[in-house]
Amino acid sequence: MVAKKAKASKSRDIPSQSAPDRVESLNGTQDGRLYNEILDAILDRRLSPGVKLKEDELSSIFSVSRTVVRRALLRLSHDRIVDIQPNRGATIIRPDVHKAREILGVRRLIERELIREATVAATKKSLDELRRCVDDERDQVRRQHVGSGLRLSGDFHIQLSMLSTNSTLQSYLKELVPQTSLVIAMYQTPHHTLCSHQEHFDIIDVIASGDVQAAQVEMDNHLQRIEDKLDLGNERSPGDLYAAFAHVKNTA
Amino acid sequence: MVAKKAKASKSRDIPSQSAPDRVESLNGTQDGRLYNEILDAILDRRLSPGVKLKEDELSSIFSVSRTVVRRALLRLSHDRIVDIQPNRGATIIRPDVHKAREILGVRRLIERELIREATVAATKKSLDELRRCVDDERDQVRRQHVGSGLRLSGDFHIQLSMLSTNSTLQSYLKELVPQTSLVIAMYQTPHHTLCSHQEHFDIIDVIASGDVQAAQVEMDNHLQRIEDKLDLGNERSPGDLYAAFAHVKNTA
DNA sequence: AACACAAACATTGTACACAATACTAACTCC
DNA sequence: GGAGTTAGTATTGTGTACAATGTTTGTGTT
Known part of the structure; x- marks a missing residue:
């Protein structure tokens, strides 16, 4: 495991971060960014199946509150990209x-x-x-x-x-x-x-x-x-969350 | 329009309302109840297309906080049952x-x-x-x-x-x-x-x-x-929110 | 009267505090 | 030494306060 890089970012100087994003006009307020970011990470293979998505980690990486993270994760769970277990958190699905x-x-x-x-x-x-x-x-x-x-x-x-x-x-x-x-x-x-x-x-x-x-x-x-x-016999192992979002500028 | 019956329910004596519900093991914590309740109302035709689902109204009707309502609405929006517009709230879809x-x-x-x-x-x-x-x-x-x-x-x-x-x-x-x-x-x-x-x-x-x-x-x-x-020429008009949930015992 | 603007109101968005639950590890007892 | 138990920690669930945005209403001007 890589050591945690981000701590917490209480500096919230520029809340006008709400860029119009590029897709999903549906309900994109602020969680849309996070939603797309995670989706992109999956499409680019930076996020692997089985990775645990902790709310605190994501909120500090992207400098948003847990409320926003929560919304994004809920949307992803409905897309069957992540699996949310009631009090156990969200992980990226590992399709058998x-x-x-x-x-x-x-x-x-x-x-x-x-x-x-x-x-x-x-x-x-x-x-x-x-x-x-x-x-x-x-x-x-x-x-x-x-x-x-x-x-x-x-x-x-x-x-x-x-x-x-x-x-x-x-x-x-x-x-x-x-x-x-x-x-x-x-x-x-x-x-x-x-x-x-x-x-x-x-x-x-x-x-x-x-x-x-x-x-x-x-x-x-x-x-x-x-x-x-595909080789339906050999499975790969999960990756690391922080490595996936290394490009995100942390405002801590 | 029918006069609003519910006001607000600050009495939250029994937070152990978390019955296991009957379906959707996915992430059902507490919003699962509301989610199913709204879905049932639609299936029973108590909720009609076009009805506005205000967060405060639902939270007082079901005696839960807006946080829970919000989750349920988000799930319904992903099911394309309700339509959420960024700062305008949620309405039940009216399929053309x-x-x-x-x-x-x-x-x-x-x-x-x-x-x-x-x-x-x-x-x-x-x-x-x-x-x-x-x-x-x-x-x-x-x-x-x-x-x-x-x-x-x-x-x-x-x-x-x-x-x-x-x-x-x-x-x-x-x-x-x-x-x-x-x-x-x-x-x-x-x-x-x-x-x-x-x-x-x-x-x-x-x-x-x-x-x-x-x-x-x-x-x-x-x-x-x-x-x-179906008669694809004649459309029916929206119904009323409070009438749909008249059976819900209000704990106010 | 019709339009434009502005203030009051209503509603949703976000952050945070606290509660509830799950996880971890140390400890006890056998 | 091992299994069960219990405290402590970590993480998620929920409620609420406040901020931001939308909507409505009222007023003044043309």
């Missing part, structure tokens, strides 16, 4: 093999329908835009560390779902993507080219062809390949 | 026509898969048990007021989903059932025999036959019939 297959299976079900709706609604313009996104992602991955690859890969699936107007399925997918990230964190194999950009381009091309059935099959295979690359 | 169709559509998608898994996993014993549940429901409906019919009908779908081991889809359905209740509340037609018990028995029989395809078709038709019975 059954759960791992379930998550991928539900993704296939959901994304099969989403890509159906997306194919029907897609325009040349929207597809070109999507292609540009994948391009940008590829460039970013080349430049940055390997961890971000997975994160951006998940972004593609969410971007794609935006072509549909089904907000219910979109929200399900937004929960499933970080869950998938945790599954991958637990069962990844050495070669972590899990979600290749080429396959994403292929998916876009199939959508462009307008063949709904083919698009569904393409997506299904894509997700199946991800599952196939 | 597009949203209504979407909810029913997603239910078809989810329940088609759930009934597939249920059919595979079903045993004679589990089906008999399910039949007994529907029997009990039918008796209860005969005895009680009409409002509870819908509530128990939703219970059948959830009970049925329990035959599957897919907890992800089960949780989706648990959110969709109250949402459906709100859809029905908004677009119901005079004859509210929405979810007939006979159809439920038919579904069980098809599952018993082991024919997965037939079971899926049966469920799909069942849900389609519900949608067909």
Whole structure:
């Protein structure tokens, strides 16, 4: 265990920290930042399955009160990203093999329908835009560390779902993507080219062809390949909380 | 508008109110009661779409602090049962026509898969048990007021989903059932025999036959019939908060 | 009368204090 | 030495005060 770096930050000079954040217009007041920050950490693989999320630690790391931390954790628990036990606190879920297959299976079900709706609604313009996104992602991955690859890969699936107007399925997918990230964190194999950009381009091309059935099959295979690359026998061990948020400037 | 009945209850003599509640082992401390109570009110049609849920009102009605109310509302907002706007409070959602169709559509998608898994996993014993549940429901409906019919009908779908081991889809359905209740509340037609018990028995029989395809078709038709019975032109107006919780003993 | 502005009110957001519960470790007794 | 017990510590649960924001009402001006 790494020694605790943060102590407590009673200096609350600038409470106007409420940047508009980038997503989740739903109820984002201040906990939205923390919520997104933890989600990002999971997508970037800085937070591993099984990590205990203590309220005091998070509140001192992010210089917010426990009230805010609490809200963020509650939201994450409803996303099935963390598991809250009544008087025992919150930990990041550790999906077992059954759960791992379930998550991928539900993704296939959901994304099969989403890509159906997306194919029907897609325009040349929207597809070109999507292609540009994948391009940008590829460039970013080349430049940055390997961890971000997975994160951006998940972004593609969410971007794609935006072509549909089904907000219910979109929200399900937004929960499933970080869950998938945790599954991958637990069962990844050495070669972590899990979600290749080429396959994403292929998916876009199939959508462009307008063949709904083919698009569904393409997506299904894509997700199946991800599952196939996992090693459902070897589990990785939990990581450290403070290492995950080392980049957060502590105002103590 | 009905005059406000509750004022405030500062007498908190028995804080050991923490009955184990009946469901949601997830994080049920004290807010679980409120969460279930509001959910029940929606399923029983005592709470209508569009009702504003003020924190102070709920806290005085149920004799709990705003902290607890807040937690319950946050959970409901994640279930897409209530809509929380940053500094404007929470209201029960009023699904528009597009949203209504979407909810029913997603239910078809989810329940088609759930009934597939249920059919595979079903045993004679589990089906008999399910039949007994529907029997009990039918008796209860005969005895009680009409409002509870819908509530128990939703219970059948959830009970049925329990035959599957897919907890992800089960949780989706648990959110969709109250949402459906709100859809029905908004677009119901005079004859509210929405979810007939006979159809439920038919579904069980098809599952018993082991024919997965037939079971899926049966469920799909069942849900389609519900949608067909709705009048997607006429909307009902919001109801009253205090009337919904008149049965709650106020300790003021 | 209609609009603009401002003050009073209502409601939600956040922090913190204390209570309740779980965890840890030291101690006793067998 | 080991298991059970009990104090002490750590962590979460809840209530409440105050701050920030939204809403409404009232007033004055055009």
